[in-house]
Amino acid sequence: MTESVSQSRVFLSVAAPAYNEQANIESVIREWQKVLESTDYATEIVVTNDGSTDRTKEILEGLANEFLNLRVVDSHQNGGYGAALSKAIKAGTGEYVVTLDSDGQFDLSDYVRLLDHCREHKCDAVTGFRMGKKDNFLRVLADRALNLIVRLLFGVKLKDTNCALKLFKGELLRSIKIEARSYPTPTEILLRLTERGAKIAEVGVRHRPRIGGQSHLKLFRTGFDMFLFLVYMRWKMFLKRRQIISHI
Amino acid sequence: MNNRVEISVVAPVYNEEQVIEAVVRNWFDVLDRSKMSHEVVLGDGGSTDRTLEILGQLQKEYSNLKITHAPDPGGYGNALFGAIYATRGEYLVTLDSDGQFDIADFPAMLEMLEKEGLDAVTGYRVRKKDTFVRVFADRMLNLTVRTMFGLRQKDTNCALKVIKGDIARSLSIEARAWPTPTEIMIRLRAMNCTVGEVGISHREREGGQTKLRVLRTGLEMLAFLFYMRFKLWLCRRRVINGF
Numbered sequence: 001m002t003e004s005v006s007q008s009r010v011f012l013s014v015a016a017p018a019y020n021e022q023a024n025i026e027s028v029i030r031e032w033q034k035v036l037e038s039t040d041y042a043t044e045i046v047v048t049n050d051g052s053t054d055r056t057k058e059i060l061e062g063l064a065n066e067f068l069n070l071r072v073v074d075s076h077q078n079g080g081y082g083a084a085l086s087k088a089i090k091a092g093t094g095e096y097v098v099t100l101d102s103d104g105q106f107d108l109s110d111y112v113r114l115l116d117h118c119r120e121h122k123c124d125a126v127t128g129f130r131m132g133k134k135d136n137f138l139r140v141l142a143d144r145a146l147n148l149i150v151r152l153l154f155g156v157k158l159k160d161t162n163c164a165l166k167l168f169k170g171e172l173l174r175s176i177k178i179e180a181r182s183y184p185t186p187t188e189i190l191l192r193l194t195e196r197g198a199k200i201a202e203v204g205v206r207h208r209p210r211i212g213g214q215s216h217l218k219l220f221r222t223g224f225d226m227f228l229f230l231v232y233m234r235w236k237m238f239l240k241r242r243q244i245i246s247h248i
Numbered sequence: 249m250n251n252r253v254e255i256s257v258v259a260p261v262y263n264e265e266q267v268i269e270a271v272v273r274n275w276f277d278v279l280d281r282s283k284m285s286h287e288v289v290l291g292d293g294g295s296t297d298r299t300l301e302i303l304g305q306l307q308k309e310y311s312n313l314k315i316t317h318a319p320d321p322g323g324y325g326n327a328l329f330g331a332i333y334a335t336r337g338e339y340l341v342t343l344d345s346d347g348q349f350d351i352a353d354f355p356a357m358l359e360m361l362e363k364e365g366l367d368a369v370t371g372y373r374v375r376k377k378d379t380f381v382r383v384f385a386d387r388m389l390n391l392t393v394r395t396m397f398g399l400r401q402k403d404t405n406c407a408l409k410v411i412k413g414d415i416a417r418s419l420s421i422e423a424r425a426w427p428t429p430t431e432i433m434i435r436l437r438a439m440n441c442t443v444g445e446v447g448i449s450h451r452e453r454e455g456g457q458t459k460l461r462v463l464r465t466g467l468e469m470l471a472f473l474f475y476m477r478f479k480l481w482l483c484r485r486r487v488i489n490g491f
Binding site: 079080082083178179180181225228229232235236238239242243244245246247 | 320322323325326422423424425427468471472475478479482485486487488489490
């Protein structure tokens with residue numbers, strides 16, 4: 001019997017980065033497994049440990065022994081959210097990929113709404129928009145400013161581009177390069193897909209307050225860096241349209 | 249059979265039916281006389297004239313002539329790098345395929361590279377046979393590049409360069425066309441590579457058409473250089489991963 005189980009076609013991959021989430025990671029992964037167990041298609045969870053300095057890595061490895069469909073990718077040093085998510089995405093093989101954060105603020109079962117919408121409307125990707133966002137005031141403000149700038153610079157009219165919970169066609173997502181080191185990543189993915197002419201829809205998703213651990217976000221540094229990153233993307237698009245560079 | 253290739257000569261080619269045969273034959277003459285094992289890899293950018301036909305014929309004579317394809321007229325960078333990725337040489341010699349550079353300059357460059365333990369050697373054109381406008385544009389370019397990147401070479405956009413094979417093959421280039429040689433220098437510096445320079449001769453074009461319009465090219469180059477500088481800054485600031 002040489003047939004390898006891991007070669008069978010995975011329908012849905014869940015991809016997430018994890019950095020110093022020892023307080024939440026086990027309950028989050030167990031919750032995800034419960035959600036995926038109730039499906040009748042092949043699923044996998046791929047989590048990148050992004051050079052955590054706490055016990056995240058040990059907890060993940062323990063869980064990987066327990067759950068066969070959980071794969072842990074190890075970044076040997078902290079490469080940032082974007083690099084970690086990119087590794088998790090590329091290590092998966094699912095026909096569809098769901099991305100989200102590993103801090104427990106999203107309910108994975110919302111992916112069903114995204115998947116249904118995607119198939120019904122024949123989209124390439126569906127992004128969530130957070131309903132009743134449960135973050136601190138400054139973070140909400142940052143996201144609002146972000147959306148405004150994205151609309152002005154790119155003409156992209158989505159309510160919440162930086163929402164981490166999104167669903168994509170697997171092949172398409174795996175072919176996208178990710179350059180942003182941290183905060184801008186979900187928006188970057190949408191911008192790159194838009195440049196490729198992908199059809200993107202948005203669906204409301206639930207959002208919970210963070211329970212354990214802490215957010216690793218510093219507002220002004222993040223805000224300014226985000227702005228710089230958006231200018232960078234816009235500039236790339238300009239150079240590409242003038243045929244000065246080959247790809248964005 | 250010894251499979252080691254010491255020298256790979258790489259160049260992009262686009263609609264050069266008038267000169268390409270003479271150029272390729274000249275390269276092989278010089279390479280044979282150097283007594284180093286060699287190959288020539290040409291990256292075709294989607295030629296629509298008889299260039300590919302001529303090259304096909306030449307391949308029957310020269311078994312170590314390879315052609316790669318990157319159909320994208322105006323995509324000098326893509327064509328060049330498509331060829332670079334197909335090389336196996338320990339050292340790469342990059343140049344244009346329109347006959348303006350003299351391949352006989354490469355042994356001196358290679359000697360300097362080996363003697364001083366450098367990663368790359370770039371040529372600088374000793375200007376005699378080019379229009380005032382182009383000379384001026386190149387001077388402005390050098391000043392800009394020196395200010396922005398601290399590159400101390402006299403002629404960063406000179407296509408004739410000798411680079412260690414493994415280093416060249418590890419580069420990935422964003423510029424589609426004209427800025428490519430300069431982008432190579434910027435990236436080598438970002439990687440902390442050591443680079444030398446040697447004066448080389450530069451001939452007037454032997455037939456064929458010139459495809460450059462200086463002012464527009466200058467502005468596009470400037471836009472590209474600002475992009476590279478910005479990108480380098482973002483990488484150092486850890487906003488993006490990788491340059």
